[in-house]
Amino acid sequence: MRLIKCAPCGLSVLAVVVLLMAVVSMTIGAIQIGWLDVVLALFGLSDNAQWNWVVQEIRLPRVILGILVGAGLAVAGAAMQGLFRNPLADPGLVGVSTGAALAAVSVIVLGSTYLAGWTAMTGYYAVPIAAFLGGLTITWLIYQIATKDGRTDVALMLLAGIAINAIAGAATGVLTYYSTDEALRSLTFWTMGSLASATWTDVLVSGIPILLAIGLLPYFALTLNAFLMGERVSEHIGFNVKLAKRAIIVLTALSVGAAVAVSGVIGFVGLVAPHLVRLLLGPDHRWVLPGSALMGAILVILSDSIARIIVAPAELPIGLVMAAIGGPFFLALLLQRRNRVGF
Template sequence: MKPIFVYCLLIAALMASLSFSLGLGAMDIPVKDVLLILFHKTGLFKHHMVPEQYETVIRIVRLPRVLLGVLVGAGLGISGAAVQGIFRNPLAEPGLIGISAGASLIAVAIIALEIGVLSGLGNLLGYYLLAFGAFAGAGIAAMLVYQISRTDGRPNVATMLLAGIAINALAGALTGLITYLANEQQLRNITFWMLGSLAGATWETVLALLPFIVIPVVLLPFMGKALNAFALGEAQADHLGLKVNLVKRRVVILATMAVGAAVAVSGVIGFVGLLVPHTIRLFIGVDNKYVLPASALLGALILTLADMIARTVVSPVELPIGVITALLGTPLFLYILIKDKKKLLQ
């Protein structure tokens, strides 16, 4: 398919899913009223009356949550595509270089170790302590992996991959140890956070996350041409005049920024960064100039739909969104693998 057609299709699907997501919940709101409320904010259709409780629910509860899902999904989707491009590996994702594991370790420590300096910081920063800690953990893990992978001043992709596996194993072991030592209440909080949720969405959360997602989403597509050169191999990209080390550094920093911030506010949401780029390449090919922005759109769409399912399928109970993304993603990912395998055998 032509990229412009895919973009238009994704945007239309995203707009439709946003409208339905804003209307569904404990209080069902007709899509017509949802659109009227949104248009009221632009000064249109002011003469149409909408129940005040509808406007309150959408403005205070649902709109921040939906926008948070769009931001988190876009960040995870485009980061997954960029990391796969830099590693030249379709099975790579941001979690592979320790970003998610580092964020999870610090967040779990903050939840469980409510003593000493953490208790004092918690009283001072409140909810933002968890967000800041998760973001810092992601940055530290990415920095460690990057430094370990440096050989003669140049980061090596294969070594970076192995270092990421090691950091993931270490962070996973420490997270498991902290979880084992946690009490029952802390264990419930840790489990729910590790499975991912957008339940804590507020306008403050959305505004805090906005720059950390917008910057990677805007800048990474400009690196599409460089990532296409990476597909030929680092040596060939270097011969083409590409500043290989600079590209790797920028991709890792931008991916860490997006994924670290997303994990900080929503917990661990798997499969989006891995599955989204695969799906996009089935429709528009492997040109990263088109794959990167399309991955941001599809990531936003998938997370919006997953969150809508998570909070409505067994209402009033809310399912962890990470469970939904795994249940939706696994069959489709297996289908993609089987389809690719058949192509290879032909």
């Protein structure tokens, strides 16, 4: 049931694993660099000037972006599962990620024509803010559709997700095919994600909102715990449910929007990471939220490394690797719920 009894110890172990995997991931690439040299190059201490540059300017931003995106998606997944009172909610499955992607693509393609006013107003942050608003709209919409009288209809939630994914996916596809804009990355990027073009600017743009979400969501951990028994129950226990609900929806969208703006749509992180953490540490949100952030980082670095190794020197889209892991995981979860004795 609960593999690690001491939750803070479990979190520390996860944090160490994140660091180790980050270093290992930075050894992989067109040039093989040993882990010791990677560590030296991080501080510019390697004798090989090329290695210093490769590690600091290419591999480090990529791995940090991977950590941020993974943590952001996973913490958003954990919070959404609490909000929807259901362990099957995931920003990818219910359409929040594709909604954010559609908003981002719209701004890139239409930014100089129909949406010129928007880009003039938001400047450099036009794309991430649009992605955030796209994610926010979808989260709110799904919540309105699937939740009634403080209870969530899981079937409705997932079906609405299918519809939204189809609509937003189609619209994104149409926009990318008709666009000649060079700023727009390929449809593959928006549907299957990639960390390949990671820059320090990406890290900065996505880092602030994601760290904000990771930092603030734990304040609602106890509310989310009570929330799992129903909105009314947590109200009667004395929590400010309205405030918590709004804050969680906004922070979730912020985190997913930021992640999608810089890495496209990477599915299943928000489903798999919280689940593994619950198996390790139990369902208490005080541990699930930070634990998911760490586990999400691990999953994304791992997938990104696999994506780079498996067809080297080419690269697979990271979302493909995540889907190969997450898809069967999702099916296993459904099967388990069929038999229904805890999980």
